[in-house]
Amino acid sequence: MGNFKKGIVAVPDDFKGVDWIGKAKSAGLNTLGIHSGGGAAHDIFVNLGEYASTEFQQRVAASGLELEYELHASKNLMPEKWFDTHPEYFQQTQRSMERVKDFNWCVSNPDTLKIIGNSAADIIRRLPSSTHDYFLWACDAPGQWCHCRGCTPYTFSEQALISANTIADAAVTVDPQAKVCYLAYLDTLETPRLVRPRPNVICEYAPYRRSYEYAICDSRSGANRQHLKYLIELLELFGAEKMHILEYWLDGSLYGKPGDLHKSPFNKKIAEEDIRFYTSLGIKNITTFIVRMDGAYLEKYSDREFQDYAEVVNKYLG
Ligand SMILES: [Zn+2]
Structure with a gap:
């Protein structure tokens, strides 16, 4: 791949009635990300189904697109089977001070980190990334x-970075070129301070709670002022080369209720201002979720938003 990433991130259901491989390729994008879905925690392989198969991986490779997986993998990284004998591997809640198995883990326990590293290596063996970028995240629930x-002693960001560092060390045993994602999202947007990232840890910035009424750099939005501050501090720690953007411009699930067909927050003018700004900072990896942009969505709203996104991202990332 060149030295930049222009992509979309889809869940398996988004392929119903749409050939996203062909569509991304013909729109001039270069990367397809597969997401196993949100919600607190799930088995990634159950959710991915055939999209975890070698056959699918080969189909994407044959198209010339890069393939990577973006996963809330907590259930696979720390399998529940350990809970009965070793509840201390799992997170302790703030209020009841109980160990609970449904979310994340205890990062100060060396045995926990060993299990997470081993699990990550297994996942990476089954789900290779053609970009060598691996996105194995904690659960999708804030505060857990x-x-x-x-x-x-560690902030949530620092606990997430301890986990990413552990995964990064394990990943290179399977893929020597592996880089592993620290996800800056919800309660991990704040820059970690007590823990330093390994050299092969990259940062993905997913500004879920920003405003789409204004560009990310527009100080008229309070949410965006806060998100911009997070971004600038993350850039100082990771550097532009290691920053990846995972936006929600084309995410129809952002405002919608499950089951409905809500339009994505896409606004060409805002998205262009965002992309112009991100790239002006030296960031060369830009992707957006397209969740719920399936055949029915495109029938209702057409693919104008997707084509406009592709046009803008191609303009700034030749
Ligand atoms: Zn702990």
Whole structure:
């Protein structure tokens, strides 16, 4: 791949009635990300189904697109089977001070980190990334980090980075070129300070709670002022080369209720201002979720938003 990424990130259901491989390729994009879905926690392989198969991976490779997986992998990284014998591997809640198995883990326990590293290596073996970028994230629920005595010195961002560092060390045993994502999202947007990223840890910035009424750099939005501050601090730590943007411009699930067909927040003028700004910072990896942009969506709203996104991202990332 060149030295920039122009992509879309889809869940398996988004392929109903749409050939996203062909569509992304013919629109001049270069990367297809597969997401196993949101919600607190799930088995990634159950959700991915055939999209985890070698056959699918080969089909994407044959098209000339890069393929990567973007996954809330907590259930696979720390399998529930450990809970009965080792509840101390799992997170301790803040209020009831109980160990719970449904979310993340205890990052100050070395045995926990060993399990997470081993699990990550297994996942990477089954889900290779042609970009060598691996996105194995914690659960998709804010505040679900460990509050035990050993973990409580660390912010949620620092607990997430300890986890990413562990995965990064394990990943290179399977793919020597592996880079592993620290996800800056919800409660991990704040830059980690007590923990330093490994050299092969990259940062993906997913500004879920920003405003789409204004560009990310537009100070008229309070949410965007806050998100811009997070972005600038993350850039200082990771550097532009290692920054990846995962936006929601084409995400029809952002405002919609499950089951409905809500339009994505896409506005060409805002998206262009965002992309112009991100690239002006030296960021060369830009992707957006297209969740719920399936055949029915395109029938209702046409593919204008997708084509406009492709046009703008191609303009700034030749
Ligand atoms: Zn802990």
